[in-house]
Amino acid sequence: xxxxxxxxxxxxxTLVSLGHVRNxxxxxxxxxxxxxxxxxxxxxxxxxxxxxxxxxxxEKLSRWxxxxxxxxxxxDMGGLNFMKAVTKPPVSMIKQGxxxxxxxxxxxIMAIVGVIMIFLVITLIGKLLRQLMxxxxxxxxxxxxxxxxxxxxxxxxxxxxxxxxSSTTTSLVVPLAGTGVFTLRQxxxxxxxxxxxxxxxxxxxxTAVSGENAIFALQIATVHLIYNVLGVVVIxxxxxxxxxxxxxxxxxxxxxxxxxxxxxxxxxxxFFVIPAVLIAGSAALDKKKPEAKPQITALQISEKAPExxxxxx
Amino acid sequence: xxxxxxxxxxxxxxxxxxEHVESLEAELQKVVTEEQHETIDHLEDHFDAVENRFKxxxxxxxxxxxxxxxxD
Numbered sequence: 129x130x131x132x133x134x135x136x137x138x139x140x141x142t143l144v145s146l147g148h149v150r151n152x153x154x155x156x157x158x159x160x161x162x163x164x165x166x167x168x169x170x171x172x173x174x175x176x177x178x179x180x181x182x183x184x185x186x187e188k189l190s191r192w193x194x195x196x197x198x199x200x201x202x203x204d205m206g207g208l209n210f211m212k213a214v215t216k217p218p219v220s221m222i223k224q225g226x227x228x229x230x231x232x233x234x235x236x237i238m239a240i241v242g243v244i245m246i247f248l249v250i251t252l253i254g255k256l257l258r259q260l261m262x263x264x265x266x267x268x269x270x271x272x273x274x275x276x277x278x279x280x281x282x283x284x285x286x287x288x289x290x291x292x293x294s295s296t297t298t299s300l301v302v303p304l305a306g307t308g309v310f311t312l313r314q315x316x317x318x319x320x321x322x323x324x325x326x327x328x329x330x331x332x333x334x335t336a337v338s339g340e341n342a343i344f345a346l347q348i349a350t351v352h353l354i355y356n357v358l359g360v361v362v363i364x365x366x367x368x369x370x371x372x373x374x375x376x377x378x379x380x381x382x383x384x385x386x387x388x389x390x391x392x393x394x395x396x397x398x399f400f401v402i403p404a405v406l407i408a409g410s411a412a413l414d415k416k417k418p419e420a421k422p423q424i425t426a427l428q429i430s431e432k433a434p435e436x437x438x439x440x441x
Numbered sequence: 442x443x444x445x446x447x448x449x450x451x452x453x454x455x456x457x458x459x460e461h462v463e464s465l466e467a468e469l470q471k472v473v474t475e476e477q478h479e480t481i482d483h484l485e486d487h488f489d490a491v492e493n494r495f496k497x498x499x500x501x502x503x504x505x506x507x508x509x510x511x512x513d
Binding site: 309 | 459470477478480481482484487488493494495496497498500501504508
């Protein structure tokens with residue numbers, strides 16, 4: 129799922145790049161800048177998915193990293209529930225307002241209102257964060273200019289951690305590449321940094337989870353981080369592999385600039401058709417299997433360390 | 442004697458050209474870097490591109506339709 133999420137999140141910058149369609153050269157550069165991230169993530173899946181299925185390196189490494197934390201002090205803020213103190217009065221007010229409707233309908237209405245509020249708040253927070261963090265993001269990017277790929281990766285990580293969205297940061301660089309001010313090779317490490325930065329958000333969120341499932345949250349967030357860091361180390365570290373996303377993105381951009389239909393086929397194919405086919409295929413395979421073995425990962429850790437289990441309760 | 446002088450002259454000219462190319466490359470790099478800093482100064486303008494990605498998609502669709510109708 130994490131590998132799929134990495135690929136899925138790159139659709140935003142690909143859509144942004146399609147907006148440059150009016151100018152042929154600009155479109156070619158923007159589309160290459162967007163798809164370089166897609167190709168990197170696709171290559172990463174091609175390398176790590178079979179390895180994980182055969183040898184479980186990510187699972188083992190994340191378990192090894194999370195295990196020492198089991199004995200540590202609590203990281204969650206459960207005792208200091210600031211949000212509850214703020215949200216309780218308006219919730220009670222709405223509850224009182226819906227008292228005459230019966231508990232079922234009042235519950236349904238409150239659930240719908242709650243979901244709408246969550247979407248609205250997420251959108252507003254995203255916009256606010258961007259406005260608040262744009263100054264800092266600028267400073268980071270100014271510092272990174274002319275300092276090489278490692279600095280590019282670091283700046284991508286930091287900016288993504290600040291704006292809490294890898295699609296926003298990678299979409300931001302698409303117009304920068306489209307105008308030709310930044311080259312594809314300069315954009316590339318920044319996108320890899322965005323992959324890492326997005327995991328830090330998840331890792332922070334995981335530390336806020338308490339109870340039985342805290343270990344699962346922390347382990348899955350750690351798997352995400354290890355997967356993306358290893359992806360950068362392996363693919364960007366090996367010169368031959370490093371060139372593959374650049375060449376693939378340039379080749380596809382050349383095709384798409386010549387005939388727009390290739391861009392459409394690519395977006396529909398990579399983000400909709402292939403995932404649908406794979407889901408259908410794996411569902412069909414699952415049906416054929418007599419009985420699947422239960423998957424135990426993080427749970428084994430908490431069972432092996434019963435004396436520290438209370439940390440997650 | 443004559444050929445040595447000519448050779449020295451050519452080598453000196455080549456050194457000059459190399460130095461000139463290097464200084465031009467450094468100047469170009471400076472201009473590119475300035476352009477990049479200037480673009481980053483207007484980073485907030487590009488946030489609109491993220492917000493308006495579906496408008497961009499509409500433009501792309503129009504271009505795609507016009508491309509396919511041109512072909513017909």
